[in-house]
Amino acid sequence: MEAEPGVVVTGVSGRMGRMLVQEIAASDRLRLAGALERPGHDWIGQDLGLMLGGTENGVIVGSDLGAALEGAAAVVDFTAPAATIAFARAAGAAGAVHVIGTTGFSDAELDELGSAGTGSVQIRAGNMSLGVNLLVQITRQVAAALGPDWDVEVVEAHHGRKVDAPSGTALMLGEAAAEGHGVRLSDVAERGRDGITGARKPGAIGFSAIRGGDIVGEHDVLFAGPGERVVLRHMATDRGIFARGALRAVLWGIGKAPGRYDMTDVLGL
Ligand SMILES: NC(=O)C1=CN([C@@H]2O[C@H](COP(=O)(O)OP(=O)(O)OC[C@H]3O[C@@H](n4cnc5c(N)ncnc54)[C@H](O)[C@@H]3O)[C@@H](O)[C@H]2O)C=CC1
Numbered sequence: 001m002e003a004e005p006g007v008v009v010t011g012v013s014g015r016m017g018r019m020l021v022q023e024i025a026a027s028d029r030l031r032l033a034g035a036l037e038r039p040g041h042d043w044i045g046q047d048l049g050l051m052l053g054g055t056e057n058g059v060i061v062g063s064d065l066g067a068a069l070e071g072a073a074a075v076v077d078f079t080a081p082a083a084t085i086a087f088a089r090a091a092g093a094a095g096a097v098h099v100i101g102t103t104g105f106s107d108a109e110l111d112e113l114g115s116a117g118t119g120s121v122q123i124r125a126g127n128m129s130l131g132v133n134l135l136v137q138i139t140r141q142v143a144a145a146l147g148p149d150w151d152v153e154v155v156e157a158h159h160g161r162k163v164d165a166p167s168g169t170a171l172m173l174g175e176a177a178a179e180g181h182g183v184r185l186s187d188v189a190e191r192g193r194d195g196i197t198g199a200r201k202p203g204a205i206g207f208s209a210i211r212g213g214d215i216v217g218e219h220d221v222l223f224a225g226p227g228e229r230v231v232l233r234h235m236a237t238d239r240g241i242f243a244r245g246a247l248r249a250v251l252w253g254i255g256k257a258p259g260r261y262d263m264t265d266v267l268g269l
């Protein structure tokens with residue numbers, strides 16, 4: 001009998017890294033083949049099971065993705081932009097599946113990420129949940145139906161440890177609304193309003209970010225028209241939805257031609 005495909009988890013001590021380890025353990029279709037942390041991290045060289053507060057599991061935490069991919073088909077990566085670009089190079093060299101949940105990339109970093117990953121099956125999404133990816137499609141449709149006379153505002157809320165704003169999800173929703181309006185988001189986005197901002201520009205797509213406590217991730221797309229409002233909402237209450245989406249992407253990506261994909265491809269939306 002063939003062994004299940006091996007998966008390497010990066011940022012394994014992080015919120016998503018821990019959740020991925022848990023979901024892989026619960027899966028009968030994938031096995032944990034490696035665990036990485038940033039160079040200098042306390043967990044490097046230690047047994048992952050012990051570091052997570054359990055019993056030894058024989059997976060020693062490392063920092064070299066190329067070495068880890070010798071025994072794995074895929075890497076699931078929820079870390080930070082610079083780390084993810086470096087991982088894309090290693091995934092490209094190995095011809096591996098690289099599932100990327102990391103957010104907060106600049107436009108230049110996104111270009112670099114795409115070229116660094118040549119040779120890999122690169123699947124990236126600012127949100128891996130089924131609900132959000134469906135909401136993205138609905139947002140595009142509603143924006144197209146209502147038109148730019150209805151003001152669009154994306155409001156997101158996350159835990160206080162999040163380092164990027166607007167969230168990757170908020171940007172996906174903003175992109176979808178811009179597509180629905182037939183414009184480029186970069187031409188109409190209004191971010192970080194403060195002080196005497198002047199009146200709202202017609203056709204603008206606004207972003208607001210709330211940070212606090214342990215909020216997993218909440219997103220509203222508000223369409224404000226004359227005399228009425230429509231609000232589309234997604235609320236995440238469990239990070240497992242992102243981890244399970246990422247593992248679904250791994251299974252989908254194995255055997256696919258190298259290239260760049262997103263969750264729309266994985267979910268067939
Ligand atoms: N696409 C999605 O569905 C989701 C995306 N995210 C994104 O995932 C990223 C991580 O989120 P969290 O787990 O909450 O953050 P976190 O801060 O808890 O974890 C990040 C981990 O990455 C590690 N790391 C940083 N550089 C590294 C390197 N060079 N090599 C190996 N590990 C490295 C850190 O040490 C840390 O353990 C963020 O960008 C977040 O926005 C989070 C949840 C869902």
Ligand SMILES: O=C(O)C1=N[C@H](C(=O)O)C[C@H](O)C1
Pocket residue numbers: 103126127158162166167168169170216217218
């Ligand atoms: O950092 C997080 O936590 C999350 N990040 C993603 C984002 O930036 O949208 C997805 C989710 O909302 C949680």
